Amino acid sequence: MLLELSIENYALVRSLRIEFEPGFSAITGESGAGKSLLLGALGQVLGDRADIARISPEKTSSHISARFSLSDVPDGIEFLSEHGLENSDAPHECLLHRRIDINGRSRAYVNNVSVTLAVLRNLASRLVDIHAQDQHHALREARVQQQIFDEFAATPEALQRIASLWRTWQDAKAEAEALAASLAQAHDRASLLKYQVEELNALNLAEGEYEEINEQHQRLAGIEALTSESDRAIALLAADDVGISAQLGELAALLSQMRDSHASLEAAREAVLIAGDELGRAASELSRYADTLQADPAGMKALDERLSSIVDLARKHRVSPQALFAHSLELQSQLTSLDAKDDALAQAQAVTEQRRAVFDAAAKALSTRRTSALDAFQSRMHGYMQRLGLGDARIVVNLAHHEHEYGYERAAFDYAASKSLKATSLEKVASGGERSRLALAVALLAAEHSQLPSLVLDEADVGIGGQLTDDLAALLTRLGGSAQILMITHAPQIAALSQTHYRVIKSEDDAVSIVRLDEHERLEEISRMLGGAHLGESTLEYARTLLAGGQS
Numbered sequence: 001m002l003l004e005l006s007i008e009n010y011a012l013v014r015s016l017r018i019e020f021e022p023g024f025s026a027i028t029g030e031s032g033a034g035k036s037l038l039l040g041a042l043g044q045v046l047g048d049r050a051d052i053a054r055i056s057p058e059k060t061s062s063h064i065s066a067r068f069s070l071s072d073v074p075d076g077i078e079f080l081s082e083h084g085l086e087n088s089d090a091p092h093e094c095l096l097h098r099r100i101d102i103n104g105r106s107r108a109y110v111n112n113v114s115v116t117l118a119v120l121r122n123l124a125s126r127l128v129d130i131h132a133q134d135q136h137h138a139l140r141e142a143r144v145q146q147q148i149f150d151e152f153a154a155t156p157e158a159l160q161r162i163a164s165l166w167r168t169w170q171d172a173k174a175e176a177e178a179l180a181a182s183l184a185q186a187h188d189r190a191s192l193l194k195y196q197v198e199e200l201n202a203l204n205l206a207e208g209e210y211e212e213i214n215e216q217h218q219r220l221a222g223i224e225a226l227t228s229e230s231d232r233a234i235a236l237l238a239a240d241d242v243g244i245s246a247q248l249g250e251l252a253a254l255l256s257q258m259r260d261s262h263a264s265l266e267a268a269r270e271a272v273l274i275a276g277d278e279l280g281r282a283a284s285e286l287s288r289y290a291d292t293l294q295a296d297p298a299g300m301k302a303l304d305e306r307l308s309s310i311v312d313l314a315r316k317h318r319v320s321p322q323a324l325f326a327h328s329l330e331l332q333s334q335l336t337s338l339d340a341k342d343d344a345l346a347q348a349q350a351v352t353e354q355r356r357a358v359f360d361a362a363a364k365a366l367s368t369r370r371t372s373a374l375d376a377f378q379s380r381m382h383g384y385m386q387r388l389g390l391g392d393a394r395i396v397v398n399l400a401h402h403e404h405e406y407g408y409e410r411a412a413f414d415y416a417a418s419k420s421l422k423a424t425s426l427e428k429v430a431s432g433g434e435r436s437r438l439a440l441a442v443a444l445l446a447a448e449h450s451q452l453p454s455l456v457l458d459e460a461d462v463g464i465g466g467q468l469t470d471d472l473a474a475l476l477t478r479l480g481g482s483a484q485i486l487m488i489t490h491a492p493q494i495a496a497l498s499q500t501h502y503r504v505i506k507s508e509d510d511a512v513s514i515v516r517l518d519e520h521e522r523l524e525e526i527s528r529m530l531g532g533a534h535l536g537e538s539t540l541e542y543a544r545t546l547l548a549g550g551q552s
Contacts, residue, residue, distance in 0.1 A: 001020070001022055001068065001069050001072075001453040001454050001483075001484035002020050002066060002067075002068055002127075002128060002453075002454045002484060002486070003019065003020060003067045003068060003069050003093070004017065004018070004019050004020065004065075004066070004067040005017070005018055005020070005038070005041070005042060005045075005064075005065070005066050005067075006063075006064070006065040006066075007038075007041045007062075007063075007064050008062065008063040008064070009055060009056040009059040009061065009062040009063065010037065010040075010041045010044075010054055010055070010056065010062040010064060011034075011037050011040070011054045011055075011056060011512070012034055012037060012056070012506065012510050012511060012512040013034065013037055013038075013041065013056070013511075013512045013513075014056060014511050016512070016513055016514060018502065018514050018516075020484070020486065020500075021484075021499065021500045022480075022484050023480040023481065023484065023485070023499040023500065024476050024477055024479070024480025024485045024487070024497070024498050024499050024500075025484075025485065025486050025487070025498055025499065025500040025501070025502060026487055026489055026494060026495040026498035026500075026501050026502070027486060027487065027488045027489070027502045027503075027504060027514070028488075028489060028490070028495050028501070028502070028503055028504070028525055028529060029503050029504030029505065029506075030506075030528075031490075032506070033504045033505060033506045033512065034504050034506055034512035035488045035504045036458075036488075037054075037512055038488075038504065038514065039130065039456070039458050039488065040054060041054075041064045042064075042066065042128075042130065042456065043130060044062075044064050044098050044100065045064040045065065045066045045096050045097070045098045045124075046066070046096070046120070046121070046124035046128065046130070047098075047108070047117050047120045047121035047124050050100045050104065050105075050106040051100070052100060052101075052102055052103075052104055054100075055100065055102055059102075060101060060102045061099055061100060061101045061102060062099070062100050063097070063098070063099050064097070064098050064100075065095060065096065065097045065098075066095075066096045067093060067094075067095050067096075068093065068094050068095075068096070068127050068128075068453070068454075069092060069093055069453070070092050070093060070094060070127075070453075071092045072453055073126060073127065073453050074156070074160075075126050076094065076123065076126045076127060077091070077092070079122070079123055079126060080094060080110070080111070080123070083110075083115070083119060084113075085110045085111050085113055085115070085123075086111070087111040094110060094111055094123070094127075095109075095110070095111055095112070096108075096109070096110055096120065096123070096124065097109040097110075097112070098120075108120040110123060125141075125144070127453060127454060128453070128454040128455070128456060129144075129443065129454070129455050129456070130456045130458065131439060131440060131443045131455065131456065131457045131458065131460055142410070142412060145411055145412060145413050145426075146406065146410060146411045146412075148442070148445065149370070149373075149377060149397055149411040149413075150370070150406060150411065152373055152376075152377050152380075152445075153366075153369050153370045153372075153373035153377065154366055154369050154370070154373075158362075158365075158366060158369075159366075159406060161362060162359070162362045162363060162366055162405070162406060162407055163405045163406060165355070165358055165359040165362055166359055166404075166405040166406075167405070168355050169352070169355040169356050169358075169359045172348065172351050172352040172355050173352050173355075173356075175348055175352075176345065176348035176349050176351075176352045179344060179345045179348050180345055180349075183342065183345055193331060193334060193335050194335060196317070196331050197328070197331050197332055197335050199313065200313070200317075200324075200327075200328035200331065200332075201328075203309060203310070203313055203328075205310065205324060205325050205328065206325070207325050208325075209310075209325070210307075210310050210321045210322060210324065210325075211322065213303055213306055213307060214307060216303055230286055230289055230290045231290065233286050234283060234286050234287060234290065237279060237282060237283045237286070244279060245276070245279050245280070245283065248272065248275060248276050248279060249276070251272055252269070252272045252273065252276060255268060255269045255272060256269065310324060362407075363407040363408045364408075366406070366407045366408075367399075367407060367408055367409060370399055370407075370409055370411070371399070374397055374399070377397060378394065378395055378396065378397060380445060381394070381395040381441060381442070381445055382394050382395070384441035384444050384445055384475070385437070385438065385441045387468070387471045387472070387475065388437045388440060388441050388468060388471075388472065389437060389468045390417075390434070390437055390438065390441070391418070392418050392419050393415065393416065393417050393418065393434075393438070394415070394416050394419075394423070395413055395414070395415055395423075395438075395441075395442075396413070396414040396415070396416065396423040397411055397412070397413060397414075398411070398412045398413075398414055399411055400412065412425070413425075413426050413442070414426070415438060417434065426438070440457070440460045440472075443455055443457070443460075444475055444476075444479060448479055448482060448483075453483065453484055454483070454484045454485075454486065455483055455484070455485050455486070456485075456486045456487075456488075457476075457485065457486070457487040457488065457489075458488045459488055459489060459490065460472075460487065460489075461487075461489055461490070461491045461494055469491050469493050469494065470493055472491075472494065473491070473493050473494040473496075473497040474497070476494065476497070476498075477497045477498075477499075480498075480499055490529065491529075492526045492529040492530050492543070492546060493546060495525070495526060495529060496522075496526050496543070496546035496547050496549065497546075497549065500516065501516070501517045501521075501522045501525065502514050502515065502516055502517065503515055503517055503521070503525055519547075522547060523540070523543055523544065523547060526543040526546055526547060527539050527540050527543040530542055530543055
């Protein structure tokens with residue numbers, strides 16, 4: 001419910017702060033006192049289009065705040081949580097704030113966090129409904145019509161459960177659809193993938209094979225040069241007269257003839273001996289290597305063909321020959337993963353169908369409750385409409401098939417002015433007075449059953465007089481037991497029955513304020529509403545009678 005409204009620099013309201021009570025409250029005041037300003041300011045903080053013309057003269061901005069209790073609005077608490085707007089210090093309250101600057105810019109805040117107007121309006125529609133012609137009026141929206149009827153036909157727990165089941169089903173459905181789309185793309189290239197894998201398998205390429213046969217090929221291609229070079233190396237080592245081995249032998253003989261035992265000379269002799277041994281081993285290994293250098297035309301041809309097959313297939317797959325083996329493993333992995341994804345898709349589709357079945361059972365049960373509640377809802381609406389002077393007019397609820405988070409039906413209200421006329425959409429009701437009373441009847445039924453914590457009625461009694469006014473006052477008093485109702489009224493019968501009475505006052509300098517009246521002040525205000533400036537004893541006595549009726 002609305003706990004507090006604060007207004008600063010809005011039209012004639014310089015600074016105002018008023019706390020509101022639960023139940024039925026009346027707001028009265030002389031014509032032109034500024035009651036409409038309160039309603040306009042409330043509309044601004046609820047998300048109406050910014051009205052810079054209402055910024056107080058010589059001021060650059062207006063500030064409006066509204067504090068709400070969410071104790072009876074779980075939907076509002078959930079909304080705050082989903083948008084990260086909770087107030088940890090007061091989790092069951094929320095503060096809406098709107099700043100409107102003279103340059104046309106406006107800022108909206110929820111619990112001191114900046115939000116878009118869309119977020120502000122969405123939250124506000126869950127907190128309060130203003131019943132005023134051509135103003136903020138959520139009860140005429142299709143979504144709210146659905147909400148009103150469902151709150152009459154079903155329990156909040158049933159509605160919350162089916163919404164939760166819908167979300168889990170839709171999440172599973174989205175996951176399955178995404179997996180199916182991914183598989184569809186993969187399957188589009190499955191034939192090509194299978195052909196490529198078969199082609200690579202036919203090559204039967206081993207890891208490192210390309211590098212190995214490429215080395216063999218290079219060796220066979222240079223066999224003549226290698227033979228010539230190895231023969232020359234052997235000649236350098238082993239030639240009888242000029243070979244390195246012969247020269248080393250002469251050196252060893254020379255050193256052995258030198259008759260001196262100096263350590264350096266002995267070391268030189270030892271090194272020459274070692275060098276002779278190593279040269280001998282080198283000559284032996286070169287001879288052994290030369291024996292392996294034999295031309296192999298058939299082997300060369302086989303290597304040529306194998307290398308050509310590898311290079312051609314690598315070029316076809318647009319990879320290097322060295323990367324072809326790893327590429328074949330990757331394609332095989334992709335092909336294998338298709339089977340795994342097929343299994344995952346089948347499982348995801350099974351989960352989706354299972355969750356759909358659970359939602360379907362809950363939706364069918366809700367459909368049964370809706371169908372069963374139609375007559376009672378329409379009858380209750382007819383009762384309100386009759387008490388508001390609409391005679392034989394009626395509301396017809398149409399349940400059209402539509403799959404959504406609250407089941408398989410959309411509830412829409414049609415209206416017929418008499419028994420003989422066909423019911424048409426609420427939006428097509430022509431008469432302004434008729435539309436106002438009808439909307440009031442809907443609002444009263446909503447207040448009786450809805451989770452909307454606050455209902456603001458702006459002179460909803462206009463055009464209603466006599467016994468109808470008394471009936472409306474009694475209805476409001478009764479409904480005040482289950483919802484907060486704030487009514488701007490000129491009817492003393494209605495004001496007298498309110499639980500709390502506020503008066504809007506305009507001072508001599510045109511400043512607007514609002515005060516809560518005590519019992520004595522209420523008597524004076526009801527008397528003023530009855531007799532204007534002439535407060536005779538009979539007027540006072542009638543005012544006492546009205547007030548006594550409200551207290552009885």
